[in-house]
Amino acid sequence: MVRLFGIAIGAVFCVVLLFAALAPREAAEVDPTLAFHEHPKKAHWSWDGPIGLGVFGGYDRVQLQRGFQVYKEVCSACHSLNRVAFRNLGEIGFSEAEVKAIAKNWVHEVPAINPDTGEASTRPAIPSDRIPLVYANEIAARAANNNALPPDLSLITKARHDGSNYVYSLISGYADVPANFPADRRPEAPLHYNPYFHSLAIAMAPPLSDGQVTYAEGQPEATVDQMAQDVAAFLTWAAEPKLESRKRAGVGVIAFLLILTTLAYLSYRRVWAGVKH
Template structure:
């Protein structure tokens, strides 16, 4: 009896699953979901190329230093970088003395706690320290940027697009020429938020951090346009998310080369071993 009951139960659940799937597909075809403002006006990231892209790509240290400068002067007041240590900056080409100076002069100090007195204090950062957490007093909690390019689809391109994507919602049109507030009159950006079509729901609480050309003065003389600064800081955040990317690619090619040689040797060995077996 039990042997008969088991297959029947399984058959029942299989039929129920197929019916549910079929009913859902039929409903989706006959009654498609209403188009939303996010669906009609949300933009995919721009096609932005980075030096580290592709199997042969490698970081451009000059660009990474410029990106770090943008992070330091523009982003660090709100966004933390808690998974990166000051000593890691040596990989960008900074000398030991420069790393020590950057750590010591960093705006946010390291919190300390005296167990004996119970007092809290602060001390200067040293190269071994990780970038201290930024305590933001405004509304919402700005995300930590250490891994942001790994946590967002299209990574660096998304970050750069977002930074340069702020627009005036009034009169904004999509690729079809449809005006947002004409098609969706209730889609107005709430007070305290800012319209950006590259953001998932079109509105975010962060005002445009890169307000205009020349906001940062690059030490290497590169012209600091909005697009340049956005691309540079995005490249820097690609590095913070995967600082060993260059070495991983080098190791990968070495491994592939070894496997190729090993495969050829194994084939030749097989031919030699089995040469007189016919």
């Protein structure tokens, strides 16, 4: 009896499984906005390729300094860069005196404790400090940005697919809503249409405009496209400050393996030279 009961359960299971496999399914609903998404634009970066700029270089220090200027004068109003210390800016070409001046004159001071009263206070930053947070906490950040949370940009190019191109495309890719965009999905204020953003509707207003930043004499014109590339390059360095040393190490490892492979082959030929097949 138990055996027949087990066989019956197995048969019912097989019938249900067969029905599930052969039963017609409703067509999956296609998101009508998918056709409006665009892949990030491909910019030329100095670190592209196995070696990058020059023989063993990677980052264009002049471009990184321009990108830092864009971040400081535009992006730092809302976005933190809290994993980067001021002294790290020496790695992109700023002198020690310039780093001290940048830290001292930063718009946000560093949290501290008053030694006389023991109460919380602030002080000007020094080179060993990390770049201060823009907002004290998430609640304050959302309250100041219509409930949107501006992300910290320290690792943004690592946190997004094709990060450098994504950042460049996002901040230079604002556009008018297409006429054939679904009416029930159209972004409404305070949201803005951006075909490179995952939802197409982004809370951040277009951050750049032509001539918004004044570059030093002899530098390229500060167009939206140029500033977007420069700040994307700077944020790539912020996320991968050791990129150049990794590439140099990689070139050395490949050279070592090529030499080792050659020596191993020559040794093989010598050891087995007298052996007849």
